[in-house]
Amino acid sequence: GQQVMQIPQYQHVQEGEDFTTYCNSSTTLSNIQWYKQRPGGHPVFLIQLVKSGEVKKQKRLTFQFGEAKKNSSLHITATQTTDVGTYFCAVLGGGFKTIFGAGTRLFVKA
Amino acid sequence: KAGVTQTPRYLIKTRGQQVTLSCSPISGHRSVSWYQQTPGQGLQFLFEYFSETQRNKGNFPGRFSGRQFSNSRSEMNVSTLELGDSALYLCASSITYEETQYFGPGTRLLVL
Numbered sequence: 001g002q003q004v005m006q007i008p009q010y011q012h013v014q015e016g017e018d019f020t021t022y023c024n025s026s027t028t029l030s031n032i033q034w035y036k037q038r039p040g041g042h043p044v045f046l047i048q049l050v051k052s053g054e055v056k057k058q059k060r061l062t063f064q065f066g067e068a069k070k071n072s073s074l075h076i077t078a079t080q081t082t083d084v085g086t087y088f089c090a091v092l093g094g095g096f097k098t099i100f101g102a103g104t105r106l107f108v109k110a
Numbered sequence: 111k112a113g114v115t116q117t118p119r120y121l122i123k124t125r126g127q128q129v130t131l132s133c134s135p136i137s138g139h140r141s142v143s144w145y146q147q148t149p150g151q152g153l154q155f156l157f158e159y160f161s162e163t164q165r166n167k168g169n170f171p172g173r174f175s176g177r178q179f180s181n182s183r184s185e186m187n188v189s190t191l192e193l194g195d196s197a198l199y200l201c202a203s204s205i206t207y208e209e210t211q212y213f214g215p216g217t218r219l220l221v222l
Contacts (some may be wrong), residue, residue: 033211041215042200042213042214042215042216043153043200043202043213044213045210045211045212048210088152088153090153092207092208095165095166096141096143096158096160096165096166096207097155097158097166097168098143098155098158098211099155100145100152100153100154100155101152102152103152103153
């Protein structure tokens with residue numbers, strides 16, 4: 001079945017440093033979504049990308065969809081302690097099944 | 111607009127028992143998906159319902175079942191609980207499957 005590999009599994013950064021998480025697939029993706037889950041919370045939708053090479057920004061967050069639509073990245077500029085949590089990529093697979101990556105847990109040291 | 115609600119929020123059961131979890135989607139949302147979240151396995155897809163029909167089921171044993179009612183509320187049932195069923199069970203609703211999914215707070219199940 002369809003799978004998405006997400007790296008790294010964990011990332012420790014100093015507040016103010018940048019952070020990037022990557023999501024990769026062996027097959028072409030029709031779309032990719034990104035979610036954030038705060039510790040003790042539930043996943044919250046951030047964004048969906050559908051076009052090849054698409055780049056979207058939300059304040060300090062930049063989302064990219066690869067030209068071949070097989071990979072995506074989420075980049076956070078100048079992390080803050082409020083960015084702490086786990087970031088998941090997800091794919092709306094065929095047959096009404098959403099496949100989530102394993103997530104990247106971000107730790108930010110003040 | 112009220113968000114997705116799940117009841118109960120916490121549950122402790124013993125092996126062999128069964129459990130029913132409930133999910134009330136956002137008003138107007140007809141697609142409801144369920145997920146199991148564990149530290150080791152991440153977010154695993156359980157099922158997706160739309161207009162009372164299960165359109166897909168994840169790779170889980172038959173002990174996991176669910177249903178959706180005409181008002182889009184959904185329930186999932188786990189029979190003959192095993193220790194490995196301890197997890198956070200999340201439901202998410204969307205207007206249609208392709209739209210943004212909104213997650214509920216989850217039900218944390220502990221099986222002893």
